[in-house]
Amino acid sequence: MATTETHSPNPAGTQVVVASSRFKTLISNQQFILLIVWILMVIGFSLINHIFFSVGVAENILLDWAPLVLIAVGELIVIISGGIDLSVGAIVGFTGVISAFAMRSLYEGSLAEQPYLVLAIGVLVCVIVGLLVGLINSLLINYAKLVPFIATLVTLGACSGMALVFTKGAPVMGGPREAIALSPAWIGPFSRPVLIVVVVVLILWAFVHKARFGRYTFAIGSNSFAARAAGINVKRHVTKVYMLSGLMAGLAGFFFYLRLGSGAPTSGLGNELDAIAAVVIGGAALTGGVGRVSGTVLGALILTTVTSGLIISGVDPQWKRVVVAALIAIAATLQALRKTEGGAS
Amino acid sequence: MFGTSKASRGLIVAAGAATLLLAACSSSSSSSTTSSAAASSAAATSASASSSASGSAACDVTGKKVAFVMGAESDPFFQAMKVGAAAEAQAKGMELIWQGDAKEYSPATQIPVVDQVLAQKPDALVLIPTDPKALQPSVAKAKAAGVIVANVDTKVEDLTDVTTFITGDNADGGAKAADSLAGAIGYKAGTKYKVVVGLSSETATTNVARLEGFKKAIAEKYPDIEIVDVAYSQSKPEVANTNINNWLTKYPDLNGIFAIDGTNAQGAAAALQAKGLAGKVALVGYDAYPDNVKLVKDGVITSLIAQVPADEAKQAVDAVADALCGNTAGIQKEVVIPNFTIDKNTSEADLKKYTYVA
Structure with missing residues (x-):
């Protein structure tokens, strides 16, 4: 599907000029390029070690991909709106430990016989806490007039600090043991939680590209003054955008809980950078108004494929950073090329 | 109270060399390194090998200030260490200053903390250096201010100015x-x-x-x-x-x-x-x-x-208290505390003793 998608609407209203060369058409389709890059990676890693081409590895990659794509799509929406959300990684850890505390006390208390109810409450806690932090972000931006970078830096520090203080640095266990039992693959390489993430991402795709929510987001990111003049309640929409991002991070926090059977204050630390990397590799512009969910999905898939690929190949996984850096450089260059190619606005 | 704390001191002292320890106690030599992994089993039994036997005149350290500057507050390892330090300081009537960065284990955040703690004019500083080289000047600074310095867990490169270095092996x-x-x-x-x-x-x-x-x-x-x-x-x-x-x-x-x-x-x-x-x-x-x-x-x-972080801290407090009293004879330059293996067969009593307080 990604191969046939076209370049997203340009903020300034410029259209990609009728391709003057095949090359230009090609580089304008970020999703197509990403798909090729990903396929080449899979082939390359499989040649290095044939075990890479297996359901087991696919399962591992998807387990990493799911939480990353959740926060990355949330981040994408913020970035399309012209903002940035640095707090998502901290929200992952924070919601993870808060819901772990809640689940532990319920599971050791009145709800010991109902593990799945406890887990459902755990999801709810993650969602509520994520939404609240997102709300605080938007209040800081809308009313304290902080720029998004600073506002979300504030909540990043507050959330990761509180997670450490509340837990004294130790993981919080003691919730339902059924959590880890949900992680193994169910259909092919897909576990139940991963399938739910796929559904969530599809819903967000429709939200961003097929609904008014998305149109408003692109409009604000392209030119917030024009958006306001057109009658969009910018403050209210910005609030929705950051709350959505917080919600996604909260869900990622719960996903980590399911994987580890515990909430750890260090979980998600620095994940905002992975999310931003996935978004940028996916072809979005940090200046706002440009981006596609399918690009971010592929960006996240490439990042997690690199992680597993390097481990399976026996290469020091630290090389991942270098590979990611190179991918970002290439993606950003293509982005810049597209901009100049788009012509004067 | 002074006596009882001394009696329990060195509970799991450096097994490697119970004998070496004793030798060092009787002589006034202050250099013994026990890093042998071989004789690890001697662990708990060497309790009586405590260096406290070295005939200390009871000296009052009540009200003396001992400062701990550790790596990262968030780590349960340091939390367990804090428990040990607080208990021993209280037993000795000493005032404990406990400081460290909230979560970052790095010299960049630790050096300012050391400066700030030294400004409070402690009598002794127990430092868990986050970098062997970067914290060396801080140790020299403390020494120059007449503060007794000990290292726990990790050490600075040059131990000349350090009274004792106590670490898990x-x-x-x-x-x-x-x-x-x-x-x-x-x-x-x-x-x-x-x-x-x-x-x-x-x-x-x-x-x-x-x-x-x-x-x-x-x-x-x-x-x-x-x-x-x-x-x-x-x-x-x-x-x-x-x-x-x-x-x-x-x-x-x-x-x-x-x-x-x-x-x-x-x-x-x-x-x-x-x-x-x-x-x-x-x-x-x-x-x-x-x-x-x-x-x-x-x-x-x-x-x-x-590891036994609480015990490391306890021994550090004991050592600086001894040093404050001028009882330097019994202080080991380096004390290595062996680790303990917990498995299914470990007794409840041992589990209680070795599980970290978080």
């Missing part, structure tokens, strides 16, 4: 992990075994020493065990989990895992449970966090190598 811990792992996989010479090691940091001295101790013991005693992979998690359990997940796919015949600290043990335990391999692949972890001790009881984690 990480190399010994690594060796104990190898023993435990070999036992769990039923090591027999002639059969080939595959194990992996999950670490947090490539540079932290604890990680390095544990890995070295582990490798050395494998090479010497269990040559048919092959360490097929190592990787680093940056203290994030989900990264440790990813590493183990992929290794379990890559090596379907994997025999064992050495998880070098708490977060790696957590990530590895989750991976084994999710893949239905708990109890089938041996998992030796490190650090006796309460939840990990629970996993030992459940059979997910084969064994845990535990």
Whole structure:
């Protein structure tokens, strides 16, 4: 599907000029390029070690991909709106430990016989806490007039600090043991939680590209003054955008809980950078108004494929950073090329 | 109260050399290093070998200020250390100043903390240096201000100005992990075994020493065990989990895992449970966090190598108190406290003693 998608609407209203060369058409389709890059990676890693081409590895990659794509799509929406959300990684850890505390006390208390109810409450806690932090972000931006970078830096520090203080640095266990039992693959390489993430991402795709929510987001990111003049309640929409991002991070926090059977204050630390990397590799512009969910999905898939690929190949996984850096450089260059190619606005 | 605390002192003093210790006590020599991993079993029995026997005149340290500057407040290891320090300081009537960065283990954040603590004019400074070189000037500064300095857990490069250095024996811990792992996989010479090691940091001295101790013991005693992979998690359990997940796919015949600290043990335990391999692949972890001790009881984690941070702190307080009284004769320049292996057979009493307070 990604191969046939076209370049997203340009903020300034410029259209990609009728391709003057095949090359230009090609580089304008970020999703197509990403798909090729990903396929080449899979082939390359499989040649290095044939075990890479297996359901087991696919399962591992998807387990990493799911939480990353959740926060990355949330981040994408913020970035399309012209903002940035640095707090998502901290929200992952924070919601993870808060819901772990809640689940532990319920599971050791009145709800010991109902593990799945406890887990459902755990999801709810993650969602509520994520939404609240997102709300605080938007209040800081809308009313304290902080720029998004600073506002979300504030909540990043507050959330990761509180997670450490509340837990004294130790993981919080003691919730339902059924959590880890949900992680193994169910259909092919897909576990139940991963399938739910796929559904969530599809819903967000429709939200961003097929609904008014998305149109408003692109409009604000392209030119917030024009958006306001057109009658969009910018403050209210910005609030929705950051709350959505917080919600996604909260869900990622719960996903980590399911994987580890515990909430750890260090979980998600620095994940905002992975999310931003996935978004940028996916072809979005940090200046706002440009981006596609399918690009971010592929960006996240490439990042997690690199992680597993390097481990399976026996290469020091630290090389991942270098590979990611190179991918970002290439993606950003293509982005810049597209901009100049788009012509004067 | 002074007497009782002295009696219990050195409870698990550096096994390696109970004799060496005694020798050092009787002579006034202040240089003894006990890093031998071999005689580790002497651990708890050497309690009476405490250096406190060296005829100290009861001297009152009441009201003296002892400052601890540790690595990162968030780490349960330091929390456990704080408990030991607070208890001993209280027993001696000393005032405890406990400081350190909230979460960052780095000289950049630690050096200003040391300066700030020295401004409070403590009588003694127990420093857990986050870098052997970067904190050297801080030690010199304290010494110049007439403050007695001790190092715990990690040390500065040049120990000239340091009264005593008390540390857990990480190399010994690594060796104990190898023993435990070999036992769990039923090591027999002639059969080939595959194990992996999950670490947090490539540079932290604890990680390095544990890995070295582990490798050395494998090479010497269990040559048919092959360490097929190592990787680093940056203290994030989900990264440790990813590493183990992929290794379990890559090596379907994997025999064992050495998880070098708490977060790696957590990530590895989750991976084994999710893949239905708990109890089938041996998992030796490190650090006796309460939840990990629970996993030992459940059979997910084969064994845990535990340090005794509370005891390290206690001994440090004792040593600086002695130094404040001028009783330098009984103070060891370096005290190495061996680690302890917790497994299914560990008694409740020992579990209580070694599990960290979080």
